[in-house]
Amino acid sequence: xxxxxxxxxxxxxxxxxxxxxxxxxxxxxxxxxxxxxxxxxxxxxxxxxxxxxxxxxxxxxxxxxxxxxxxxxxxxxxxxxxxxxxxxxxxxxxxxxxxxxxxxxxxxxxxxxxxxxxxxxxxxxxxxxxxxxxxxxxxxxxxxxxxxxxxxxxxxxxxxxxxxxxxxxxxxxxxxxxxxxxxxxxxxxxxxxxxxxxxxxxxxxxxxxxxxxxxxxxxxxxxxxxxxxxxxxxxxxxxxxxxxxxxxxxxxxxxxxxxxxxxxxxxxxxxxxxxxxxxxxxxxxxxxxxxxxxxxxxxxxxxxxxxxxxxxxxxxxxxxxxxxxxxxxxxxxxxxxxxxxxxxxxxxxxxxxxxxxxxxxxxxxxxxxxxxxxxxxxxxxxxxxxxxxxxxxxxxxxxxxxxxxxxxxxxxxxxxxxxxxxxxxxxxxxxxxxxxxxxxxxxxxxxxxxxxxxxxxxxxxxxxxxxxxxxxxxxxxxxxxxxxxxxxxxxxxxxxxxxxxxxx
Ligand code: AMP
Ligand code: MG
Numbered sequence: 001x002x003x004x005x006x007x008x009x010x011x012x013x014x015x016x017x018x019x020x021x022x023x024x025x026x027x028x029x030x031x032x033x034x035x036x037x038x039x040x041x042x043x044x045x046x047x048x049x050x051x052x053x054x055x056x057x058x059x060x061x062x063x064x065x066x067x068x069x070x071x072x073x074x075x076x077x078x079x080x081x082x083x084x085x086x087x088x089x090x091x092x093x094x095x096x097x098x099x100x101x102x103x104x105x106x107x108x109x110x111x112x113x114x115x116x117x118x119x120x121x122x123x124x125x126x127x128x129x130x131x132x133x134x135x136x137x138x139x140x141x142x143x144x145x146x147x148x149x150x151x152x153x154x155x156x157x158x159x160x161x162x163x164x165x166x167x168x169x170x171x172x173x174x175x176x177x178x179x180x181x182x183x184x185x186x187x188x189x190x191x192x193x194x195x196x197x198x199x200x201x202x203x204x205x206x207x208x209x210x211x212x213x214x215x216x217x218x219x220x221x222x223x224x225x226x227x228x229x230x231x232x233x234x235x236x237x238x239x240x241x242x243x244x245x246x247x248x249x250x251x252x253x254x255x256x257x258x259x260x261x262x263x264x265x266x267x268x269x270x271x272x273x274x275x276x277x278x279x280x281x282x283x284x285x286x287x288x289x290x291x292x293x294x295x296x297x298x299x300x301x302x303x304x305x306x307x308x309x310x311x312x313x314x315x316x317x318x319x320x321x322x323x324x325x326x327x328x329x330x331x332x333x334x335x336x337x338x339x340x341x342x343x344x345x346x347x348x349x350x351x352x353x354x355x356x357x358x359x360x361x362x363x364x365x366x367x368x369x370x371x372x373x374x375x376x377x378x379x380x381x382x383x384x385x386x387x388x389x390x391x392x393x394x395x396x397x398x399x400x401x402x403x404x405x406x407x408x409x410x411x412x413x414x415x416x417x418x419x420x421x422x423x424x425x426x427x428x429x430x431x432x433x434x435x436x437x438x439x440x441x442x443x444x445x446x447x448x449x450x451x452x453x454x455x456x457x458x459x460x461x462x463x464x465x466x467x468x469x470x471x472x473x474x475x476x477x478x479x480x481x482x483x484x485x486x487x488x489x490x491x492x493x494x495x496x497x498x499x500x501x502x503x504x
Contacts, residue, residue, distance in 0.1 A: 001067065007110045007119075011082055014195065016186070016202050017067045022057025022089050023109025023119070025173065027153030030055065031460055032467060034134050037147050037177060041094070041101065046148070054091070055148040055175045057108035061092040068111035069181060072189035073253025074304055076288055082189060083253050084113025087121060090181065100179055100209055107152065107173045120156045124452045124496070125504030126172035127463060129264040131451065133176065135443045135470040136261055141239040142232070143261040144178040160503045161281075161495070170456065178260060180210050184301055185253035187308040196311050203312060210258060222313050227322050230302055232259025234326060237298045238333050241291075242341065243439055244270035244369045248280040249502065250289050250297045252304050266500035269444050271487050272396045273362035273369045279445065281501045295334070299326050340437050341373050342416065343430040344423060354419060357412055365405040366396040368486050373438035377431050384417040385410060396486065439473040441483050445498060446491035 002015035012018055033046045033055075045051060053059045060066055068085035075083075089111060092103040106129070107121025126149055133146035152171035159166040182202070190199035204217045207225055214221050214228070236259045240247065247254070248266040256262040268279025275292025283289050289297060306319045313319060338355045339347035362372060371394040379387050391409055395402045423430070443466065451462040469480050491497035 002070075002112070007112055007114070009110075009115050010112050012070045012084070012112050013193065014198060015070060016198060016205075017069045017090075018112045019065050020068050020089055020111045021060065021066055021109075022091065022105055024058045025056050025108070025150075025152035025154055025171070028052055028056035028058060028173070029151045029153065031149045031151055031172075031455070032130065032463060033148045034146060034467075036134070036471070037145055041096075041147070041177075051148075052150065055105070056150040056152065056173050057089070057091070057105050061103075064092050066091045068113055069183075069186060070113065070189060071183050071185040071253055072192055073183070073185035073251050074188070074301070075251040075253070076283070076286075077300075079188075079192065080251075080253075081192070082113070083115075083185060085111055085181075086114040086117055087111070087119040088176075088181070091175075098179075102178055102181060103147065104176045104178070104181055105173055106176055107171065118156065120152070120154065120171050121173065121504060122156050122158055123151065123170040123172040123455060125265070126174045127452050127455060128267070128448050129176075130174050131448060131463070131466055131470065132264045132267065132443055133261075134467065135473065136245070138471050139239075139243055139439055139442070139473050141243065141245070141261060142236050142259055144176050144181070144256070147175040147177050149174055158503050160501055162501060162503065178256070178258070178262070180206070180256075180258055181262070182206055182210075182257045183253050183262070184255045184257065184305045184308070185251075186257065188252060188304060191308040191311060199308070200312055203309070206257060219313055219315065222309060223315070223318055223322070226306065226309055226313070226319065229257060229259065229305065230322055230326050231329075233298050233302060234330055234333060235259060236261060237295050238330075238337050240294055241334065242337050242437065243442065244273075244291070246270060246277065246279055246289070246291045247294065248278060248283070248289055248500070250294065250301065252301045255298075255301050255305075265504055266502055268498070268500065269442055270369045271444060272366040273359070273372070274366075275359070275363065279498065279500050281499045284499075295330050299323065299330075302326065337437075341434070342376060343420060343425070343434050345425065345433070346423070351419070354412075354415060357408075357415075361405060361408050361412055365391070365402055365409070367391065368394050368396065370439065370442050370444075371484070371486065374435075374440050374484070376438070377434055379413075379416075379420075381417055381420055381427065384413040387413055394486065436474055440476065441469050441473045441480065443470060444483075444487055445496070445500075446487050446494070447483065449491070449494070449496045452496070 002018040030052045038046045066089045070084045088106045090104045094101045110119035130146045130149040136143040150173045154171035155168040156171040246268045254263040266280040278290040392402045454462045
């Protein structure tokens with residue numbers, strides 16, 4: 001631990017983290033807290049001044065010295081050197097029966113890793129991170145959590161479109177919660193610096209705290225560790241593909257060593273099914289982090305982690321075997337997941353064609369991903385072509401344009417009906433299972449935008465409504481049906497609703 005408490009930007013050598021105090025905000029105000037997480041953590045009075053002061057960095061937890069982590073990372077495929085927690089500060093660690101829980105403020109001031117930035121976060125990006133972390137948790141996707149959202153009372157200067165038009169925005173602070181905030185890049189930085197002593201110390205610490213079942217440090221334990229990180233990362237990305245989540249900035253500094261979704265920046269939600277889509281304007285040209293590329297990027301990032309761990313393992317064939325197994329395991333897990341989305345629970349390789357045809361049709365006929373899969377619960381086995389009307393309605397194409405794809409859909413619906421009849425479940429059983437995997441309510445980009453627009457005018461009603469809605473994404477909520485529709489046309493091209501910059 002670097003104990004200098006100097007928050008000037010600098011290279012921090014030989015340490016995993018630096019002690020740093022949050023910068024107290026001007027006039028903090030609690031806007032929202034996660035009642036689930038408050039209950040889970042046994043927090044007694046989330047509306048107290050004490051809670052506000054802790055969650056905004058006005059005061060520190062007693063007997064805990066806050067710190068920021070040092071890490072590096074590959075950004076868009078290129079080694080970027082030291083990055084680190086430029087605006088995140090770990091403010092508490094609590095031991096529970098389940099293990100360690102770490103509280104982390106995001107946007108509470110500069111750290112040695114802030115480089116030329118201000119260490120702050122704006123309200124719009126904080127609302128997006130806050131709502132989405134909890135929404136993902138309720139969707140069953142591995143993720144860091146969000147405990148609280150505070151206004152800081154500070155004005156923060158941002159150039160949203162990077163076009164020279166900077167403006168002041170409201171500042172905010174989110175308190176994130178996770179068992180660990182260590183990233184792939186936390187290991188990469190030490191290997192890049194040939195600091196194998198700290199590399200080993202960090203790896204042993206991570207295994208002891210987050211993977212204790214793997215046992216004492218040894219090359220075999222390190223390989224088992226790598227295998228488990230590979231498996232967990234695979235599980236995470238399968239969930240992303242299941243629900244239609246696009247992370248947007250899958251740099252190695254944004255991949256958690258626990259396989260949790262972390263760092264909600266310019267993420268987006270797939271609306272019309274388009275594997276080539278990315279919400280991140282910075283990635284517009286190459287679309288490295290597009291929806292369809294996420295599984296390959298996870299593997300690429302895992303290869304960087306393998307390189308980082310290599311000095312402690314020194315066994316290329318064993319590391320390569322594990323990486324190779326990802327490809328096969330991914331294919332199997334993807335087929336299983338996609339089949340489960342359409343109600344097939346005993347898939348065979350023959351079903352691959354059914355899934356491939358389906359995703360081709362979804363893309364060509366621009367169907368809304370969430371609506372399509374959820375509305376499959378209306379599919380009538382005995383009358384498959386009746387489903388065409390629903391499809392036409394859920395497509396972003398005009399009726400005329402959709403008609404071009406009708407023949408393809410007729411063939412698919414017919415094949416689907418024949419295939420479903422071979423499954424052992426009856427319709428009711430199948431529907432129940434399908435409704436647990438195909439969400440009804442997701443945080444579409446325009447929905448977050450509406451919450452932000454209102455909150456900017458001190459109206460938190462949309463934020464409150466969405467936070468409640470997204471607690472039960474798989475349940476029918478008849479009074480909330482207005483959120484189960486295609487995005488409105490005004491949102492298609494609007495910044496913040498379809499495309500986002502990294503400015504936050
Ligand atoms: P991100 O793309 O948000 O994952 O950020 C990449 C790096 O930039 C990380 O090291 C962040 O901590 C840092 N960073 C991003 N925004 C800020 C900011 N406003 N102040 C300080 N550091 C930042
Ligand atoms: Mg990050």
